[in-house]
Amino acid sequence: MSEIKGSVFWITGASSGIGEATALAAAKQGARLVLSARRKEELERVKKATGLAEEEVLVLPLDMEKPAEIQPAVDAVLAKFGRIDILFNNAGVSQRSSVLDTRMEVFERIMTLNYLAVVALTKAVLPVMIRQNSGHLLVTSSISGKLGSPMRAGYCGSKHALHGFFDALRSEVYDHNIRVLVVCPGYIKTDVSINALASDGGKHGKMDDNQNQGISAEVCAEKILQGIRRNRDEIYIGGKEVMGVYLKRFFPGLLNRIVRKQAPK
Template sequence: MKNKVVWITGASSGIGEALVYAYNNSGANLIISARNRDELFRVKGNCKNQINVHVLSLDLENTAALSDKARDAQKIFGHIDLLINSGGISQRSLALETELSVEQKIMNVNFWGTVALSKAVLPGMIAKGGGKIVCISSVMGKLGTPYRSGYAASKHALHGYFDSLRSEVFDQNIRITLVCPGYIKTNISLNAVTGDGKLHNQMDQNQENGLSAADCASQIVKAVELNKEEVYMGGKEVKGILFKRLFPLRFSKYIRKINMTDLKTKS
């Protein structure tokens, strides 16, 4: 990846931040994006080669502004070789207790923001002769559990959209990777929204004990290098994907028996 141009959203924390360090160490030219400029500059300050890191703040929920942001990004180094869509928000609330506006926010950030940004960079990639797009989905993109309805919907939508897009742009040398992490030790549960839009502000036990963001980032880098179409990473929770695929009724019964309170605070 030396001298390649990598644009990472959600770069101010978690998996996105870990990917910044991984690609910075490999010699890539980086554009790092999130809403919080101060946190982006903190991440830049932690990079070994800061001269190759450019901060470009954006809000994925503001989809109307993302085309302009993409143009700004492409002007920085002249093009984009790899776009990593890592920005997103999670959820901790029952469907019937979640306001529609909150569910729409989750979809706007996780799905529409990712779609808008990807479509904005694709023409430049195609004109250059190729490129790569990565979407950080989730195990929730392959199954659903209580307290995650809106979040799971947004991640499921990514798979439908980008699986279709992959087939459309493959002959133009565009490679798309969907990444499905399980429990990763990040602040995603702290920043998850509840039914009325307030922050959950609790660290989930399984998140606390999950795979480190650095190890997750390392696996993502390898998957992208190998042009993997879809990858899973984490602990035993990843086995739930195969469990649901092979034994859907048994999986459904298992999910229904989970203690709802435990799922809200521990998973």
């Protein structure tokens, strides 16, 4: 089980939404923070909101789609704090477009950011945690990582891939005292649908009703920290959409009929 108090807690996608809320909640519980995303000014805003002292927080801009930036980022965290206790792989992008219409580059971009970049950062941090003989690896999957939903096939594929990777990794690192938590949010009220990619790679640009009516990023963040403290392997966070996970497991035919009705005609 990881202690949040006093930990060095690195969050990607910390400039908004779930990552930002998790940063604020972890700071309240006594974590030292590394805040990563592309937008430095937003990270500075989050840093200020945490109220942490200069020596307790590092703003570390990082474009996860640029693999060359990953090892220097790990080195920068070690130069500041000398260790990494919790890595929260949270940066990601969603999609709102049909398979037929979506350009191949869009599928590639989603897979690069949501899956391959997560693998690369995790691989770069792993030797540090093995040396420490402790660590906690988190990743934000989605309820869409447990079942398929229309207009986001590329996103679903990228999130499903995370489960295979982290379930396998969990078994490999257990004896190094490294724990793995896969976080599966349902509908959380963030900018995720606004930032989602459209068929041509542009932004969807709209707040979806489901997100708008979703639970707050703050509630989501509390449940993520609880998942760390309780040493859970996988958690589902949301409203009734979470039922989909259990329908898929026990009544897959019924779930398929429900999902089919959600597809645009």
